[in-house]
Amino acid sequence: MCKAIFLDRDGVLIDNQQYYYVWKSDQMKFVDGVFENLQLLQENGFLLFIVSNQGGISRGLYSKEDILKLHDELIQTFRKNKITITDILFCPHHSDNEKCLCRKPEPLMVEKLIARYNIDKAESAMIGDNESDMIAASGAGISGIKIEANQNMLPFISKLLQ
Numbered sequence: 450m451c452k453a454i455f456l457d458r459d460g461v462l463i464d465n466q467q468y469y470y471v472w473k474s475d476q477m478k479f480v481d482g483v484f485e486n487l488q489l490l491q492e493n494g495f496l497l498f499i500v501s502n503q504g505g506i507s508r509g510l511y512s513k514e515d516i517l518k519l520h521d522e523l524i525q526t527f528r529k530n531k532i533t534i535t536d537i538l539f540c541p542h543h544s545d546n547e548k549c550l551c552r553k554p555e556p557l558m559v560e561k562l563i564a565r566y567n568i569d570k571a572e573s574a575m576i577g578d579n580e581s582d583m584i585a586a587s588g589a590g591i592s593g594i595k596i597e598a599n600q601n602m603l604p605f606i607s608k609l610l611q
């Protein structure tokens with residue numbers, strides 16, 4: 450079994466102060482310390498996943514294809530910085546428009562990844578900047594670490610590092 454870190458995207462990896470919805474590469478600004486911090490988590494034996502609500506798709510602001518393309522670029526940028534993102538799941542729905550089982554605070558996206566990659570829940574955690582991330586974590590049976598939005602996460606993850 451592997452241990453894993455489930456990362457929220459916006460406010461945790463990508464700075465969303467200027468653009469609340471980030472769907473184009475020129476809007477993609479990384480939060481301070483992200484590359485170093487993910488490298489540290491990886492060196493400590495964690496697989497890295499991204500789990501993101503993308504309600505802007507349901508709102509018609511951008512398409513699923515836009516997000517898939519952006520996530521390809523995201524994975525390439527991380528790869529250039531020696532970081533492997535094992536998988537990314539996103540929910541394209543919005544609670545204003547439809548009901549779904551995947552949008553955080555629902556735990557389904559995290560549960561899917563736990564099952565698909567045989568993740569050890571006791572050793573794993575979700576890192577997010579929102580209460581909905583914490584509810585999704587506890588719903589999936591893993592611990593939640595709430596960080597300050599768009600801030601270097603290092604002070605919050607030191608417990609995870611040897």
Ligand SMILES: [Mg+2]
Binds near residue numbers: 461577
């Ligand atoms: Mg967030």
Ligand SMILES: [Zn+2]
Binds near residue numbers: 542549550
């Ligand atoms: Zn959904």
